[in-house]
Amino acid sequence: MVEHFSAQLTRIRQLSESTKEFRFQRTDDRLVQYDPGQFLRFTFCDNKGSFERSYSLGNFTDASESEMDLVVSAVPGGRASEYLFGCNHGVLAQVAGPYGRLVLPKKLPKRLFLIATSTGVAPFLTMLSILKADNVEVVLLFGVRNRSEFLYADELVTILKDWTNCTLQLCYSRNEAQLNHFENNGYVTKVLGGFKLDPGNDRFLICGNPNMVDDCFNELKLLGFSTREVVREKYLFASQTGGNGQADLSDDQKRLIAEKLLKHKS
Numbered sequence: 001m002v003e004h005f006s007a008q009l010t011r012i013r014q015l016s017e018s019t020k021e022f023r024f025q026r027t028d029d030r031l032v033q034y035d036p037g038q039f040l041r042f043t044f045c046d047n048k049g050s051f052e053r054s055y056s057l058g059n060f061t062d063a064s065e066s067e068m069d070l071v072v073s074a075v076p077g078g079r080a081s082e083y084l085f086g087c088n089h090g091v092l093a094q095v096a097g098p099y100g101r102l103v104l105p106k107k108l109p110k111r112l113f114l115i116a117t118s119t120g121v122a123p124f125l126t127m128l129s130i131l132k133a134d135n136v137e138v139v140l141l142f143g144v145r146n147r148s149e150f151l152y153a154d155e156l157v158t159i160l161k162d163w164t165n166c167t168l169q170l171c172y173s174r175n176e177a178q179l180n181h182f183e184n185n186g187y188v189t190k191v192l193g194g195f196k197l198d199p200g201n202d203r204f205l206i207c208g209n210p211n212m213v214d215d216c217f218n219e220l221k222l223l224g225f226s227t228r229e230v231v232r233e234k235y236l237f238a239s240q241t242g243g244n245g246q247a248d249l250s251d252d253q254k255r256l257i258a259e260k261l262l263k264h265k266s
Contacts, residue, residue: 002096003033007042007068009091015071015151019119022070022084023063024093031065032057036104036126037205040068040097046083053080054099056207056233058122060152068095071122071151102205102233108136110201115188115216117143120208120235121151132163139195143171143188143212189215199224210234 011023024042026032034040039056058071075081102123104112112131114124121142131138144150150170160166168182175185184191189212197220204220206213213232220230 001033002098004094004096005030007093007095009087009089009093010067012087012089016149019071019073019149019151020085021058022072022087024068024070024095025064026066026068026095027092029066032068034098036130037102037123038098038100039123040095041099042070043094043096044080044083044091046079048079051079056100056102056123058119058125060125060128061155069122071119073119100233102207102231104130104205105203108134109203111137111139111203113139113141113192113202113204113206115141115143115192115204115206115208115212117188117208117212118145118149118235119151120233123207123233124205125152128159132159132166135165138166140166140168141171141188141191142169143173143208146172146174147176147183187215188212189219192216192219197223197225199226199229202229204230206230207233208235210236 006027007024008027009022010025011021013021013023015021032040034057037056039054041052041054043050043052045051055070055072058069059067060069063069070084072081072084074085100123104127108131114127116124124140128138140156142150147170156168160168169191170183171188171191172183172185173187176183179185202225204216204225206216213234217225217230217232
């Protein structure tokens with residue numbers, strides 16, 4: 001059920017050189033209702049007026065049930081990231097949600113792949129405690145530019161220490177030297193191709209860069225997977241803002257937004 005409420009910025013934390021975590025808390029202190037993987041729509045107000053952006057909740061560390069952690073990367077010319085990166089504690093936002101289908105299947109599969117690039121890791125963070133408790137075999141396949149952009153590295157390494165049924169593979173688009181056993185140079189599709197995949201037992205949740213999402217899905221389709229086994233969420237980054245306060249979107253971005261709206265209505 002969609003709710004509408006106000007929230008206040010209470011914490012800002014640097015995750016990497018280009019990424020920050022913004023914690024908002026409901027002003028009424030009520031619980032934030034959502035399924036792990038879903039997103040909320042935040043309405044902010046800058047000197048050009050109000051504007052809206054969607055963010056998956058990345059509650060992974062010490063957030064309470066009335067708080068929401070947003071993982072945001074700086075986008076040159078991006079209205080939302082420029083606004084948030086310039087904000088101080090106490091800023092208010094109007095929030096609506098939850099929305100989205102990037103959630104755990106009702107019946108957990110034999111093996112689940114969580115594939116993401118950059119801040120696309122956020123919706124998966126909220127799922128890990130559930131998957132660990134159920135001892136599901138999980139493959140975390142994350143693509144980033146370089147080692148410094150590996151978000152929540154310490155927290156993820158800690159949770160994986162005693163989770164023998166979980167495999168982490170990092171993929172660097174910019175080559176790194178002296179790789180650890182879980183690190184790879186190249187894109188996530190390269191590492192994905194090294195797994196023996198089974199449409200009968202494997203399921204996929206994919207989130208992040210639209211090109212990565214499409215490339216992974218195209219490879220999986222060749223192996224017999226369909227939208228029943230593969231759930232996708234494409235992240236859009238509006239980098240230009242017109243005088244009317246609306247993002248100047250490309251035709252491809254408009255198409256992706258239309259796809260999202262159709263999913264939410266269905």
